[in-house]
Amino acid sequence: MDILNAINDLLWTYLLIGALLVMAIYFTIATRGVQFRMMGEMLRLLARSGQKHDDSRDANVDDHHKVSSFQAFAVSIASRVGTGNLAGVATAIAIGGPGAVFWMWVIALLGSANAFIESTLAQLYKIKGSTSFMGGPAYYIQKGIGKRWWAVTFAILITITFGLAFNSVQANTISCATAAFGCPTWIVGIVLTALSLLIIWGGIQRISRFSEVIVPIMAILYIILALVILIINIREIPRVVVMIVENAFGVREVMGGGMGMALLMGIKRGLFSNEAGEGSAPNVAATASVSHPVKQGLIQTLAVFTDTLIICTCTAVIILLSDCFNSGASGIALTQQALDSEIGMGLGSIFVAIAIFFFAFTSIVANYYYGETNLRFISRRPWLITLYRLCVGAMVMIGSISTLDFVWAFADLTMGLMTICNLAAIAVLGRYAIICLADYEKQKVRGYDPMYHSRTIPSIASQTECWGDGSGGD
Numbered sequence: 001m002d003i004l005n006a007i008n009d010l011l012w013t014y015l016l017i018g019a020l021l022v023m024a025i026y027f028t029i030a031t032r033g034v035q036f037r038m039m040g041e042m043l044r045l046l047a048r049s050g051q052k053h054d055d056s057r058d059a060n061v062d063d064h065h066k067v068s069s070f071q072a073f074a075v076s077i078a079s080r081v082g083t084g085n086l087a088g089v090a091t092a093i094a095i096g097g098p099g100a101v102f103w104m105w106v107i108a109l110l111g112s113a114n115a116f117i118e119s120t121l122a123q124l125y126k127i128k129g130s131t132s133f134m135g136g137p138a139y140y141i142q143k144g145i146g147k148r149w150w151a152v153t154f155a156i157l158i159t160i161t162f163g164l165a166f167n168s169v170q171a172n173t174i175s176c177a178t179a180a181f182g183c184p185t186w187i188v189g190i191v192l193t194a195l196s197l198l199i200i201w202g203g204i205q206r207i208s209r210f211s212e213v214i215v216p217i218m219a220i221l222y223i224i225l226a227l228v229i230l231i232i233n234i235r236e237i238p239r240v241v242v243m244i245v246e247n248a249f250g251v252r253e254v255m256g257g258g259m260g261m262a263l264l265m266g267i268k269r270g271l272f273s274n275e276a277g278e279g280s281a282p283n284v285a286a287t288a289s290v291s292h293p294v295k296q297g298l299i300q301t302l303a304v305f306t307d308t309l310i311i312c313t314c315t316a317v318i319i320l321l322s323d324c325f326n327s328g329a330s331g332i333a334l335t336q337q338a339l340d341s342e343i344g345m346g347l348g349s350i351f352v353a354i355a356i357f358f359f360a361f362t363s364i365v366a367n368y369y370y371g372e373t374n375l376r377f378i379s380r381r382p383w384l385i386t387l388y389r390l391c392v393g394a395m396v397m398i399g400s401i402s403t404l405d406f407v408w409a410f411a412d413l414t415m416g417l418m419t420i421c422n423l424a425a426i427a428v429l430g431r432y433a434i435i436c437l438a439d440y441e442k443q444k445v446r447g448y449d450p451m452y453h454s455r456t457i458p459s460i461a462s463q464t465e466c467w468g469d470g471s472g473g474d
Helices: 001-029 037-046 068-079 083-096 099-124 137-146 148-181 185-200 202-230 234-248 257-274 281-285 293-322 329-343 347-378 384-399 404-445 458-463
Strands: none
Touching: 001 099, 001 257, 037 068, 037 234, 037 293, 068 293, 083 099, 083 148, 083 257, 083 293, 083 329, 083 347, 099 137, 099 234, 099 257, 099 281, 099 404, 137 148, 137 281, 137 347, 137 404, 137 458, 148 185, 148 281, 148 329, 148 347, 148 384, 148 404, 185 347, 185 384, 202 234, 202 293, 202 329, 202 347, 234 257, 257 293, 257 404, 257 458, 281 293, 281 347, 293 329, 293 404, 329 347, 347 384
């Protein structure tokens, strides 16, 4: 633990926070604030994204195996919406004080520009797989930059981070939350492992169908509960907002969480939750069948807002309204305490236990897919995928019975290394996503439903194999 904490302090304090913010500000300026000015277009695209093909010209996969834009959105939300929203927010507040929430907002608002760039690049450089499209940072690094070693490094890091480290965090949180039912951790681990293996052996189609049904339901139920609590305590909301802003800048320290710790924990847990710039969501964004890369880039940008500005904020306000954040509890236990204080009779703990099961379980299966996609990039040997699936199951079991501090420290380390690898890649390739955005907006002005074709960017036409030289939208 001492070694992990020392490395994480160096990695996050002196490198990652600066890199994340610099890239986020740069892409916000370069895209003229795409995450703000095209919010209406994001909602319009999401509303019509349930179709399996969206009139795409990249139709190299039959309709039965296509993943709709909404399904890709749901899988990415399944990965984002999980432990980070309930336990991660609580941990950030417990360690960094209420001000950590402000910095979570900042990294979501600015970092969503990173999310747009990476998901657009994933669509641009995607390839045709056996049952669906495939892509992500490993693919755009190799095809766009031409550095196989760099691509393989990222593939290894994301496989370890999501399939192993993050899934141990998800399982650990479920295990802690189910203490409300008095269930032994080893029994929880066995059940989770069996269910996870059952789902992940079905591939992206089963994962996407599962997420398409479960994710909207669980998110809506949690938001409704949070809104009811907010309405009941409506007069206290201004006090909570003032508390968050004051502590964000160290005006008043709570729990030792001055500006430095608030910023560090806010960005750490914000990144864990919304994954903007991390390089994970592009792996599923690439599977969607759309007519223009920017369409999925915009939809994935919306996923960042959904995760942090809505769901994470709900958790934060519930905790701060209850004043439980100075109780000494952390993680999912703090969220359960807060809800218990608002609902009473222990119902809060039970609701959180049920909610976190669905939140975290959908994250486990979505996280698995990120690892599988990148393993297939390294090698297509069937035994390697089988071994990986068994390792995922093992880490779910291990996470269920491990300590909270260890699984979070391990996740912070692998997440940090993976994010650096991806940020460097989008710094090099980001200009192509910006060109795609300009092409998209040009076609929209002309009244077309934008369609991309390879000759739009002639210098990389040979690298964008899934986009034909059609005339759609031209």
